[in-house]
Amino acid sequence: MATKVHMEALSPTMEEGRLVKWTKREGDAVKTGETLAEVETDKAVMELVARADGQLIKVVAAEGSTVPVGNVVAYIGAPGEKVDGASSAAPAAPQPPAVSRQPSAGAPPTPVPGAVAADAARVKASPLAKRIAQEAGVDLKLVTGSGPGGRVVKRDLERAPAGSAGPATQPSVPLPTPRSPVPERSGAAYDDVPLTQIRKTIAKRLATSLGPIPHFFLTTDVDMERATEARGALNQQLGDQGKVSFNDIVIKAVALALTKHRACNAWFQDDHIRYWNEVHIGVAVAVDDGLITPVVRNADLKSLAQIGAEARDLAQKARSRRLKPDEYTGATFSVSNLGMFDIDEFTAVINPPEAGIVAVGSIVPKAVPDGDRVVVRRRLRLTMSCDHRVIDGATGAQFLRTLKQMLENPLAMLL
Amino acid sequence: MLRPYTINPGLPVANQFDVVILGGGPAGYIAAIRAAQLGLATAVVEKEKLGGVCVNIGCIPTKALLHSAYIASLLKESKDFGVEASGVKTDYGVAMKRSRRVSDQNSKGVEFLMKKHKVTVVKGTGVLQPGRKVKVGADVYEAKKAVLVATGSRVKGIPQIGLEINKSTVISSDDALLLEQVPASLAIVGAGAVGMEFADIFHAFGVKITLIEALPRILPLEDAEASDALAKSYKKRGIEVIAGAKVTKAAVGKDKVTLDVEAGGEKKKVEVVAVLMAAGRAVNTEDIGLKECGIQLTDRGFIKVDKNLQTTAPGYYAIGDVAGPPMLAHKGFREGACVAELVAGQKPHPIRYDNVPSVTYCHPEVASIGLTEDQCKEKKLDYVAGRFPFSANGRARGTGETEGFVKILRDKKYGEILGAHIVGGHASEIIHELAVARENEYTVEEVELAIHAHPTMSEAVAEAALDSLGRVLHI
Numbered sequence: 001m002a003t004k005v006h007m008e009a010l011s012p013t014m015e016e017g018r019l020v021k022w023t024k025r026e027g028d029a030v031k032t033g034e035t036l037a038e039v040e041t042d043k044a045v046m047e048l049v050a051r052a053d054g055q056l057i058k059v060v061a062a063e064g065s066t067v068p069v070g071n072v073v074a075y076i077g078a079p080g081e082k083v084d085g086a087s088s089a090a091p092a093a094p095q096p097p098a099v100s101r102q103p104s105a106g107a108p109p110t111p112v113p114g115a116v117a118a119d120a121a122r123v124k125a126s127p128l129a130k131r132i133a134q135e136a137g138v139d140l141k142l143v144t145g146s147g148p149g150g151r152v153v154k155r156d157l158e159r160a161p162a163g164s165a166g167p168a169t170q171p172s173v174p175l176p177t178p179r180s181p182v183p184e185r186s187g188a189a190y191d192d193v194p195l196t197q198i199r200k201t202i203a204k205r206l207a208t209s210l211g212p213i214p215h216f217f218l219t220t221d222v223d224m225e226r227a228t229e230a231r232g233a234l235n236q237q238l239g240d241q242g243k244v245s246f247n248d249i250v251i252k253a254v255a256l257a258l259t260k261h262r263a264c265n266a267w268f269q270d271d272h273i274r275y276w277n278e279v280h281i282g283v284a285v286a287v288d289d290g291l292i293t294p295v296v297r298n299a300d301l302k303s304l305a306q307i308g309a310e311a312r313d314l315a316q317k318a319r320s321r322r323l324k325p326d327e328y329t330g331a332t333f334s335v336s337n338l339g340m341f342d343i344d345e346f347t348a349v350i351n352p353p354e355a356g357i358v359a360v361g362s363i364v365p366k367a368v369p370d371g372d373r374v375v376v377r378r379r380l381r382l383t384m385s386c387d388h389r390v391i392d393g394a395t396g397a398q399f400l401r402t403l404k405q406m407l408e409n410p411l412a413m414l415l
Numbered sequence: 416m417l418r419p420y421t422i423n424p425g426l427p428v429a430n431q432f433d434v435v436i437l438g439g440g441p442a443g444y445i446a447a448i449r450a451a452q453l454g455l456a457t458a459v460v461e462k463e464k465l466g467g468v469c470v471n472i473g474c475i476p477t478k479a480l481l482h483s484a485y486i487a488s489l490l491k492e493s494k495d496f497g498v499e500a501s502g503v504k505t506d507y508g509v510a511m512k513r514s515r516r517v518s519d520q521n522s523k524g525v526e527f528l529m530k531k532h533k534v535t536v537v538k539g540t541g542v543l544q545p546g547r548k549v550k551v552g553a554d555v556y557e558a559k560k561a562v563l564v565a566t567g568s569r570v571k572g573i574p575q576i577g578l579e580i581n582k583s584t585v586i587s588s589d590d591a592l593l594l595e596q597v598p599a600s601l602a603i604v605g606a607g608a609v610g611m612e613f614a615d616i617f618h619a620f621g622v623k624i625t626l627i628e629a630l631p632r633i634l635p636l637e638d639a640e641a642s643d644a645l646a647k648s649y650k651k652r653g654i655e656v657i658a659g660a661k662v663t664k665a666a667v668g669k670d671k672v673t674l675d676v677e678a679g680g681e682k683k684k685v686e687v688v689a690v691l692m693a694a695g696r697a698v699n700t701e702d703i704g705l706k707e708c709g710i711q712l713t714d715r716g717f718i719k720v721d722k723n724l725q726t727t728a729p730g731y732y733a734i735g736d737v738a739g740p741p742m743l744a745h746k747g748f749r750e751g752a753c754v755a756e757l758v759a760g761q762k763p764h765p766i767r768y769d770n771v772p773s774v775t776y777c778h779p780e781v782a783s784i785g786l787t788e789d790q791c792k793e794k795k796l797d798y799v800a801g802r803f804p805f806s807a808n809g810r811a812r813g814t815g816e817t818e819g820f821v822k823i824l825r826d827k828k829y830g831e832i833l834g835a836h837i838v839g840g841h842a843s844e845i846i847h848e849l850a851v852a853r854e855n856e857y858t859v860e861e862v863e864l865a866i867h868a869h870p871t872m873s874e875a876v877a878e879a880a881l882d883s884l885g886r887v888l889h890i
Contacts, residue, residue: 126856131829148764153856154831 002077003052007067010039010046010149016068017048024056030076037073046149052076058083125152132157137322142292202290209349213268214388217347218396222380223408224363230410238305246380247283247337248308250360253406254335255279255299256413261399265332266390267353273390274353282331282351283311285318292318293351295331335360345381355390358403359383380407432456434758435549435558436565437541437703440467442735442747443565444525449755451532455560459534460541460551465525466518467567469744472589475521477612479514480592481776484619488778496815507620508595515593543704547730550704561730561758564710564718565751566699568736572692577665578604584672585665585690588613597622598688602674604662605694606633608775611645613691614654615777624654625685627676629694631659634775638787638836640822645838648779648818657683665690698737713739722765724754732758746771772850774843779818782846785834785853788824797827801859801883805839807890808878809870816840816872821879823849823859830858830884837876845873859883 007017017039024036035047036056054076061073075083123140125133129152133140138157145152209215227249234244258265258279267274279300282293294314296307317323333355336348339362348359361381367374382403386396406412434450436443439461450457464471483505490500529536539551547558570587572580580587586594588609597620603610606628614626626633626649632642633649633656646656660678667690674685698717705712709728711719717740718726718733726733732754735747749766756763775781791798804820805811819839826833835849852862859880867877874889881887 127861128829128831128856128858131858135829 002057002075002081002083003054004072005036005048005050005074005076007039007061007069007071007073008048009069010048014069016066017046018066019061019063019073021063022059023047024050026056026059028056030054030056048073050076055079055081057081123152124150126154128154129157139321139324141325142321142323199290205352206349209352213350213352215347215350215385216388216393216396217383217385218393218400219345219381219383220400220404222382222404223368224378224380227407227410228363228378234304242305242309244304244308245311246339246363247335247360248304248311249407249410250337250358250382251281251283251296251299251307251311251335252302252304253403253410253413254333254358255281255296257399257403257406258333259300260402261395263395264356264386264391264399266355267332268355268387268390269353273355276332278332280330280332282328282334282354282357283314284334284336284348285315287319287321292323292328293331293334294318294323294328297330333357339363339380345383347383348385350385350387352387355387356396356399357385359385430554431557431559432458432535433558433560434458434563434755435460435547435556435561436563437543437549438467438565438567438735439465439525439529439536440565440567440735440747441469441744442567442738442751443467443563444528444751445748446563446565446734446751446755447534448528448532449752450758451534453755453759453761455755455759457532457534458537458556459529460537460539460549460556462538462540464522465529465536466522468569470521470525471518472592474744476514476518476592477588477609477616478776479517480510480616481612481778483510483513484616485778487619492815505620507597510620511592511594541703543708543710543731545708545728558730561732561754563751563754563758564703564705564726564731564733564737565735565747566703566737568696568698568742570692571695571697573604573662573694576662577667578662578690578692580692581667584667584670584688585692587692591617591691599623600687601625601689601691602627602672602685602687603691603693605629605692606656606658607636607693607695608634608773610691610693611775611777611781613693614649618652618654623687625687626654626656627660627662627674627685628656628658629661633658634781636773637775637781637783638822638834639789640820641781641783641836641838644819645777645779645781657685696736696742700737715739723757724750741768741771741773743771743773767854770850770853772846774846776843779816779839780842781836781838782842783834783836784846784850785832786824787834787836788822791824791833796833798824798833799827799883800824801879801881801887803875803878803882803887803890805872805875808872808875810872810874811840813870814840821845821875823862823876823879823883825859825880825883830860831856832859832862835876835879839872839875841872845876848873848876 010017020038020040022037024030030036030050031053032050034050036050037048039046039048055078056074057077058075061067067073077083124145125140126147130140132154140152143152143156146156147153231244231246231249238244262275265276265279278298281296281299283296284291284293296310299307314323314327317327331351331354334351334357336357337360338346339360342362344364345361346359348357350357363378363380365376366379368377368379382400384396384400433455434457436447436457436459439459443459444465447457447459469475487505490503493500537551537556541549541551543562543564544550544555547562549556549562570589572578572585578585582590591613597617600623601617602625603614604627606626610626611634614624618624628635632639633646634642646658649656657676657678660676662674663677664675666673670688672687672690674690676683676685700712700716700718705718708731710731711727713719718737720726720733720738724732724734724738734750734754736742738750753763753766770784772782772784788800801823802820806817811817816839819842822836823832824834825831832849832853835846837845848862863877863880867874878887878889
């Protein structure tokens with residue numbers, strides 16, 4: 001019986017490999033451990049080695065072809081042995097573990113696709129890197145490994161680049177190297193920078209958003225005069241006990257509006273829609289080489305001060321890459337704010353499987369008609385992106401109207 | 416040599432290769448094998464024997480002689496082991512001839528490897544030319560992908576103080592390896608690995624040795640405890656060791672040399688039959704066409720390279736001793752393999768220059784990796800030192816090799832192995848457990864958790880790791 005040679009996961013994030021070159025040909029004798037082919041993974045060119053002795057009796061994958069991990073690329077057997085139906089009857093790719101339906105109680109399930117979940121279970125890291133990460137509370141999954149096969153090693157967790165004069169004393173808690181996405185200019189015409197794990201995840205997840213998800217967008221103009229007054233009063237009240245930002249007010253208002261419009265607080269799950277009873281708001285945070293969406297859980301039940309403190313803590317952790325998986329997964333709806341960059345309005349990309357996201361612009365004074373006069377008011381543009389498979393136009397519009405009302409009259413949040 | 420007709424431009428030209436390597440020493444021949452493995456047409460240009468200094472006048476013959484020395488000293492104390500050897504005579508000429516045979520076997524081995532991998536070996540002196548070419552005599556060899564400069568290094572004298580190598584009374588290690596008989600007395604200038612090893616060899620063959628080192632300690636690059644242990648061991652054997660010494664003057668006569676030596680404020684005259692210069696090496700960068708190709712040197716005279724070992728001239732790489740310290744064969748091996756992979760379009764793993772083991776094969780052997788304790792202090796690292804003496808190791812007691820110790824320096828917080836130092840029998844072999852550990856970022860705990868066979872010298876490594884954790888068992 002011939003032994004199947006599978007495309008192996010040669011790096012922790014590898015889902016498919018490009019067969020660069022067969023180093024053995026059909027008919028060549030092979031021994032366990034010998035290199036059969038060179039395979040380009042998502043990180044590097046690696047060697048695919050034989051797991052059995054014998055003869056390479058059949059090559060299924062051609063040079064240059066890309067093969068999913070787990071598929072058969074060749075067969076090793078006795079000389080002359082025939083492979084049954086070996087043409088290219090490669091078995092199906094391994095099934096991603098189905099996302100189980102969980103009772104509402106407890107932590108929400110992780111909404112990452114199966115492949116990512118499988119990666120998450122196994123992080124390659126050196127014992128030293130594990131120890132440093134544990135001490136510093138760094139999530140190794142968010143760190144790009146530069147060791148063999150994408151293994152996370154000490155230098156990946158160090159702030160100071162290797163070879164630089166070290167600090168007088170070792171930092172008590174080393175942080176992951178903040179990587180600038182753009183490298184220093186080399187002499188070449190261009191510089192290729194391998195995708196970091198976080199950027200790969202962004203690429204993978206967002207490509208499952210705007211392409212496959214039928215988006216539509218709703219924009220509304222919100223008067224923020226009263227919210228501004230309310231925020232001023234609240235902050236005065238809080239004193240040095242904390243601070244409430246406009247974003248916190250938006251998070252709270254979105255959460256409350258969702259409790260009134262459950263149709264928007266939902267996940268699209270291929271063969272079913274999951275309407276959430278809990279409200280967990282994802283808050284997009286820009287980090288050094290990408291973005292991540294930490295989650296304010298049960299935002300509808302929390303006070304503005306609580307939301308403010310939690311959002312700031314999560315943003316801080318996100319920037320130092322210390323978020324734990326349960327802190328950035330499980331949102332039921334998201335908020336993205338680019339107001340601080342003087343963006344008046346924009347559309348945000350839905351974070352699947354969520355069905356909606358609200359994009360928050362900056363609060364700007366605008367001339368608006370008030371009866372027969374023109375007055376200057378502080379205004380805010382909100383744009384909601386909706387997954388049309390879950391939310392219809394009118395449904396989204398009703399939610400947005402409630403949100404607008406709550407922001408324009410913060411007392412409505414008490415209703 | 417084939418003279419190709421370039422009638423059909425589509426056919427490969429006989430003097431055209433993917434890679435041309437100047438120098439067939441450790442860096443060069445490994446680069447050639449790896450390049451050939453990766454399907455590149457490869458040529459090596461070598462003016463002398465394949466294998467370079469290492470195989471012919473370095474690592475390999477000295478190890479042969481050191482074993483002769485070991486046998487001589489073993490026989491001296493064999494009575495204690497119940498084996499009485501009387502009438503023991505030593506003959507350096509015989510030992511030397513054996514060492515030459517060992518070298519020749521190794522050089523032939525490299526020749527065989529070149530044949531096996533279909534690497535073209537060009538005998539002759541090569542000179543680099545612009546356009547990725549190497550000229551050997553009247554022939555020009557062109558490299559389509561890369562030229563690798565692996566011209567190595569050579570011994571140097573100190574002409575400034577009158578110690579120019581003259582091959583009779585002032586000799587280099589090259590000459591020492593070919594002596595038919597030993598001088599009655601020998602001063603060795605420089606107590607690095609080379610000086611230490613020759614002191615060991617010649618002492619065992621009955622030569623009166625004076626070992627002179629300019630820096631405050633012999634084996635100055637090693638951990639101070641290792642240096643001190645060796646100084647003590649050598650003095651006990653009757654080797655005179657003068658460290659922190661300056662040779663102010665040398666009077667080289669026909670059959671004797673008188674050195675004026677200043678050490679610790681005292682002046683001393685050392686009168687010997689010959690002086691062995693073991694104070695450093697010079698890289699072979701002259702007359703190989705570097706300037707013509709736009710290849711620059713560093714302030715210290717090495718070839719300037721980037722992180723991919725590419726020189727300042729694109730398409731020209733430098734590997735081995737010429738590319739910079741440490742000037743060790745195994746560092747050259749790795750650079751050769753790495754550049755071959757790079758040229759073949761692979762992405763080799765970056766070389767960890769902080770994880771190159773250093774070994775001196777004198778008796779007892781000295782092996783180390785990573786930082787010394789002084790370096791830890793300089794860097795203000797928070798470290799803990801763990802030690803275990805071979806005198807407490809069962810295997811070492813059995814073989815009578817109780818000299819020396821294992822010392823591990825670990826980071827206090829995470830247990831990272833910052834450095835490891837071994838003095839003792841087989842230290843050169845034992846060190847690799849720690850090299851693997853460091854390469855894979857194992858901490859002292861992983862080293863200790865690995866079960867070590869009993870009784871072995873290697874148990875001392877696990878015990879030193881335990882000692883650094885405050886849990887040593889056998890002391």
